Amino acid sequence: MVTLTLDSPANRNALSRQLLADLADALARARANLDVRVVVLTGSGSTFCSGVDLAERLRPPTGTPAASLSEVLSTIVAMPQPVVARVNGHVRAGGMGLVCASDLAVAPAWATFGFSEVRVGVAPAMIAVPALRRMGRRAFDRYALTGDVFGSGEAAAAGVLTAAVPDSDALDEWVDSVVASLLRCAPTAVAATKSLADLVDRPWAEAIDAAAGLSERVFAEAPAVEGMAAFLERRNPSWAVDWPPAPGS
Numbered sequence: 001m002v003t004l005t006l007d008s009p010a011n012r013n014a015l016s017r018q019l020l021a022d023l024a025d026a027l028a029r030a031r032a033n034l035d036v037r038v039v040v041l042t043g044s045g046s047t048f049c050s051g052v053d054l055a056e057r058l059r060p061p062t063g064t065p066a067a068s069l070s071e072v073l074s075t076i077v078a079m080p081q082p083v084v085a086r087v088n089g090h091v092r093a094g095g096m097g098l099v100c101a102s103d104l105a106v107a108p109a110w111a112t113f114g115f116s117e118v119r120v121g122v123a124p125a126m127i128a129v130p131a132l133r134r135m136g137r138r139a140f141d142r143y144a145l146t147g148d149v150f151g152s153g154e155a156a157a158a159g160v161l162t163a164a165v166p167d168s169d170a171l172d173e174w175v176d177s178v179v180a181s182l183l184r185c186a187p188t189a190v191a192a193t194k195s196l197a198d199l200v201d202r203p204w205a206e207a208i209d210a211a212a213g214l215s216e217r218v219f220a221e222a223p224a225v226e227g228m229a230a231f232l233e234r235r236n237p238s239w240a241v242d243w244p245p246a247p248g249s
Helices: 017-032 069-078 094-101 116-120 125-134 137-144 152-158 168-183 187-199 204-220 222-232
Strands: 002-006 039-043 047-049 083-086 090-092 104-108 112-114 163-165
Touching (some): 017 069, 047 094, 069 094, 083 094, 094 112, 094 125, 125 137
């Protein structure tokens, strides 16, 4: 497991060009590391992420172009390892994209959330892509059109969060429990299960054919053979086989 921490307290962990570049680099290194099976994404202080750095956006970019928010969101979704958002505090705008792109997300009861883009004259365009995959359209419209702030309980009910917990101690307990569960699973099977999200928008016939092909492939791979044998032999499986999955699999 590796923990990536958004650590820019001066601007409440706003997504500056530098922070996006650092996050993109850290995600790429985690993805390539055979020892990393779970990525935990969190922030420092009482804010998880306040969104894009607006002060920086008003200045023209200089130097080499940094990673964009769209690239970071796409990387999180495409990673074979599960990404757990340990939402340590308040979330706004682009931070909502990070939470919704993550596979699992938890926050303490006092944390607040908001699609604040409309309040500053812009639209949550890129954030809408992962958010609409987590939230119902009614819930998304309720919060994205108004920019209203909402709490952790509402965020969990809307699908932004997997769970809302009472406090920071419970936050760590929840993350520890989920990470322990993830580490019991075959990493190749977890990666294949992550890819099933792509089926939701496909026509039925296309989706069921793709699912059948994936199932057939996964059952034939070494981790499945090991896992089924371990189950029948009543022993713990060894997942040190065929990881990570081949590119494009």
